[in-house]
Amino acid sequence: MLRYLSIINYFMDIKKEEKSIEAVYDNALEQIHTLKNKKKTIIRSYIDVLVGKKIASIKNIIINKFSK
Amino acid sequence: MSFNNNEKQSLENDLARLGHENDTEGIRRFVEDVELLGGYEDLIAMAQEKINEIEAASVSAQRIEPAVVEEITNAGGSVEVVDQMTAEVDAEIEDTEGRATETIQHQIDVAKKEQIQFATLETYDEEKEKSKKRFSEISDSETRLYKAFIADDTLYAKLQEFDASLGATAAGFQIQNVLKNFLRSASKETIVSMPPEVQKEIELYQLAKADYEDSVNKIKPIEKLAEARNSLEAINAVLSKIDEMKIGDSIYGKKRFELNELGQIREATETKSMLFDQVRSHDYSLNPFQLESTMTDPSNEQYLNKILTAQEVVTMVKAYWTKKQELAAEIYKKEIDTFSQQGI
Numbered sequence: 001m002l003r004y005l006s007i008i009n010y011f012m013d014i015k016k017e018e019k020s021i022e023a024v025y026d027n028a029l030e031q032i033h034t035l036k037n038k039k040k041t042i043i044r045s046y047i048d049v050l051v052g053k054k055i056a057s058i059k060n061i062i063i064n065k066f067s068k
Numbered sequence: 069m070s071f072n073n074n075e076k077q078s079l080e081n082d083l084a085r086l087g088h089e090n091d092t093e094g095i096r097r098f099v100e101d102v103e104l105l106g107g108y109e110d111l112i113a114m115a116q117e118k119i120n121e122i123e124a125a126s127v128s129a130q131r132i133e134p135a136v137v138e139e140i141t142n143a144g145g146s147v148e149v150v151d152q153m154t155a156e157v158d159a160e161i162e163d164t165e166g167r168a169t170e171t172i173q174h175q176i177d178v179a180k181k182e183q184i185q186f187a188t189l190e191t192y193d194e195e196k197e198k199s200k201k202r203f204s205e206i207s208d209s210e211t212r213l214y215k216a217f218i219a220d221d222t223l224y225a226k227l228q229e230f231d232a233s234l235g236a237t238a239a240g241f242q243i244q245n246v247l248k249n250f251l252r253s254a255s256k257e258t259i260v261s262m263p264p265e266v267q268k269e270i271e272l273y274q275l276a277k278a279d280y281e282d283s284v285n286k287i288k289p290i291e292k293l294a295e296a297r298n299s300l301e302a303i304n305a306v307l308s309k310i311d312e313m314k315i316g317d318s319i320y321g322k323k324r325f326e327l328n329e330l331g332q333i334r335e336a337t338e339t340k341s342m343l344f345d346q347v348r349s350h351d352y353s354l355n356p357f358q359l360e361s362t363m364t365d366p367s368n369e370q371y372l373n374k375i376l377t378a379q380e381v382v383t384m385v386k387a388y389w390t391k392k393q394e395l396a397a398e399i400y401k402k403e404i405d406t407f408s409q410q411g412i
Contacts, residue, residue: 021118
């Protein structure tokens with residue numbers, strides 16, 4: 001089995017592979033997390049605009065009602 | 069996969085045998101080996117889990133929570149508009165997931181390939197040994213068959229004497245070879261007309277032959293991969309021997325040699341033959357022509373017309389074998405790919 005061991009060492013260090021998988025995994029999750037926050041920000045600003053418009057519209061209705 | 073089941077079964081058999089033989093040292097080595105194989109399984113399972121987690125994270129990042137959908141609707145907006153606004157981010161999320169899972173999947177494929185390949189090569193080594201043994205069994209069986217056919221010890225001895233007088237160069241005319249050939253290819257009709265002892269030996273010979281052919285057929289598909297592995301191992305062994313080589317003055321003295329303008333080794337001193345002897349005596353599988361081609365390699369141009377120290381020569385020899393190692397590793401990897409594509 002020692003002969004296989006020498007080739008295994010030559011081609012592939014299992015621990016190194018594990019580290020590499022961990023690194024890809026961590027990096028991907030971090031990127032997805034950042035993108036998720038970016039998406040939340042976009043949605044939040046859309047809602048803010050909608051709410052702003054709604055408030056403005058109500059404000060106009062009130063102003064129009066009381067100005068008459 | 070059935071292969072893994074076979075491997076598991078074979079490992080269980082090995083362990084049972086070692087236990088039966090009370091071979092504690094063997095069991096200890098067995099545990100080490102199994103642990104080594106197990107490393108791949110753990111790696112594959114772990115990698116698969118990571119892929120699943122990344123996929124789950126990606127899906128949750130792309131989905132809009134029901135509470136947020138409600139908030140959008142209440143505020144007079146539409147999810148379709150949100151989808152348009154966030155299409156770019158969604159694509160990025162998908163892309164990130166795709167790239168990560170692809171990279172990890174690649175690692176899984178590599179690990180799986182390695183796992184199959186090492187287990188297969190191990191089977192090859194066992195089967196190769198078996199086929200060697202079976203080949204010599206055929207030869208023994210043939211001799212027994214021939215002896216049974218002659219059925220007379222005195223005549224047998226005389227015939228052996230006659231064959232020996234012909235010598236190896238006339239092996240084709242030796243009586244034993246002619247008769248063995250006849251017995252090997254005897255038809256069923258001829259066989260049944262022979263004495264029972266001869267018939268029995270023919271039967272045994274045919275069984276030995278079938279066993280041998282079975283072994284050969286088993287190793288045939290792995291032959292190229294095993295050859296590539298063996299070649300790489302041999303080169304690795306040469307390189308480690310070169311590393312162990314003591315090249316101080318104590319071995320070479322202060323003698324030197326040089327290359328002429330054509331890149332040929334010039335016998336400026338007697339060092340050339342000394343070095344070759346040294347290389348040969350260490351069984352580096354390196355002949356003078358190989359060494360010469362190393363030294364006249366265009367990439368070693370810097371050494372032309374230079375007086376070389378023993379250290380420089382060893383460095384060149386090492387470079388030569390390192391190149392061979394790279395090539396052998398490439399061939400080995402190619403064979404692994406071919407082997408994996410063929411399927412087990």
